[in-house]
Amino acid sequence: MPAITLTGVAKSYGGGEHAVKNLDLTVPDGAFMCLLGPSGCGKTTTLRMIAGLEQPTAGTIAVGDRVLDSVERGLYVPPEKRGMGLVFQNYALWPHLSVRDNVEFGLRMRKVPAPERRARAEAALKMVHVDAAMDRYPSQLSGGQQQRVALARMLAVNPSVLLLDEPLSNLDARLRLEMRAELKRIHEESGATIVFVTHDQLEALTMATDVAVMNEGELQQVAAPMDMYDRPANRFVAEFVGSPPMVIVDVGPSPAGLAGSLLRFAESRLPECSPAAVGIRPEALRLGPPPGATWCEEAVVEAVLPAGSSWTVRLRVLDTELYAVSYTPVEAAPGDVVTCWTERMHLFGADGARLSAWDGMGAVA
Ligand SMILES: Nc1ncnc2c1ncn2[C@@H]1O[C@H](COP(=O)(O)OP(=O)(O)O)[C@@H](O)[C@H]1O
Numbered sequence: 001m002p003a004i005t006l007t008g009v010a011k012s013y014g015g016g017e018h019a020v021k022n023l024d025l026t027v028p029d030g031a032f033m034c035l036l037g038p039s040g041c042g043k044t045t046t047l048r049m050i051a052g053l054e055q056p057t058a059g060t061i062a063v064g065d066r067v068l069d070s071v072e073r074g075l076y077v078p079p080e081k082r083g084m085g086l087v088f089q090n091y092a093l094w095p096h097l098s099v100r101d102n103v104e105f106g107l108r109m110r111k112v113p114a115p116e117r118r119a120r121a122e123a124a125l126k127m128v129h130v131d132a133a134m135d136r137y138p139s140q141l142s143g144g145q146q147q148r149v150a151l152a153r154m155l156a157v158n159p160s161v162l163l164l165d166e167p168l169s170n171l172d173a174r175l176r177l178e179m180r181a182e183l184k185r186i187h188e189e190s191g192a193t194i195v196f197v198t199h200d201q202l203e204a205l206t207m208a209t210d211v212a213v214m215n216e217g218e219l220q221q222v223a224a225p226m227d228m229y230d231r232p233a234n235r236f237v238a239e240f241v242g243s244p245p246m247v248i249v250d251v252g253p254s255p256a257g258l259a260g261s262l263l264r265f266a267e268s269r270l271p272e273c274s275p276a277a278v279g280i281r282p283e284a285l286r287l288g289p290p291p292g293a294t295w296c297e298e299a300v301v302e303a304v305l306p307a308g309s310s311w312t313v314r315l316r317v318l319d320t321e322l323y324a325v326s327y328t329p330v331e332a333a334p335g336d337v338v339t340c341w342t343e344r345m346h347l348f349g350a351d352g353a354r355l356s357a358w359d360g361m362g363a364v365a
């Protein structure tokens with residue numbers, strides 16, 4: 001299956017505000033692409049346009065050389081002729097059909113002969129590890145098993161593109177974790193191209209080969225998960241990806257307090273940059289004696305919040321409250337004065353775009 005290409009795609013419902021604006025996006029063949037962004041940013045609309053369930057108001061959608069939508073040419077291919085499989089958040093299995101019959105249902109619709117139907121349903125149920133429950137009814141399954149059956153129903157049809165809209169959001173934390181690993185395995189085994197919609201940045205980072213971040217209908221950045229985390233394109237992505245979020249301090253023309261301290265340091269190391277804001281990830285803010293000539297300031301510990309495997313510490317640094325996350329036990333107690341330091345700062349321009357980062361050695365992209 002060749003790449004899916006969206007060019008200049010826009011969508012407005014009933015002529016109102018644009019839900020998706022001028023979107024240029026390529027989903028490479030075999031990718032596991034997550035569309036990530038807050039509620040209402042246009043993820044579902046984008047997915048439904050790829051599926052053919054919504055028609056764009058501008059632009060072109062193509063798979064390789066095959067144009068599926070072209071507003072200019074008045075071209076539109078209906079969903080059933082696109083060879084794509086869809087799973088939504090509400091996976092709606094037929095309650096009166098057994099698991100096996102639910103999975104065979106789509107194949108029956110496509111007039112696949114009975115013996116082949118049976119074999120393909122069994123293979124798909126094996127792939128999602130619910131083959132042992134094949135003869136049960138949906139009401140006899142857990143939520144996670146039902147979700148897997150919905151996936152199997154789609155996999156049995158063997159589409160080369162799977163479109164998934166927040167399919168794990170109804171599951172509890174443990175099942176969600178399990179299904180993430182499962183989906184990753186299915187992606188690797190099937191070689192299918194997956195477009196997965198989520199508002200959960202962790203879900204995107206853990207599963208995707210490529211992440212596309214959207215905000216208010218506009219694409220912000222497309223990158224591999226770790227690149228997105230290390231090199232966010234702008235303030236929106238920097239704050240949306242990573243948890244707890246990056247702390248971004250605005251530096252005015254003559255900043256005082258923490259802003260002044262950060263700006264003086266940034267300018268001493270990266271004189272060619274004049275940032276409008278400086279960001280530090282909480283997990284990059286460290287406590288204790290700094291290892292060398294790095295940025296450091298005295299901080300007052302305001303609260304220590306243990307979370308099992310990590311500790312979140314609320315600090316007052318000069319005039320500002322900051323959070324630090326530590327993966328080793330924190331000895332400090334509220335009221336203690338400690339030194340905080342970092343070896344990684346992100347610098348942003350006045351338009352919010354990321355200019356550069358300093359990583360203890362010098363400028364990095
Ligand atoms: N059928 C519809 N009619 C009118 N407006 C819609 C419709 N579907 C979505 N929208 C609007 O389009 C915007 C994007 O929605 P959606 O694509 O569902 O976002 P997301 O999936 O990222 O939460 C929102 O402002 C939403 O209210």
Ligand SMILES: [Mg+2]
Pocket residue numbers: 043044045
């Ligand atoms: Mg949605």
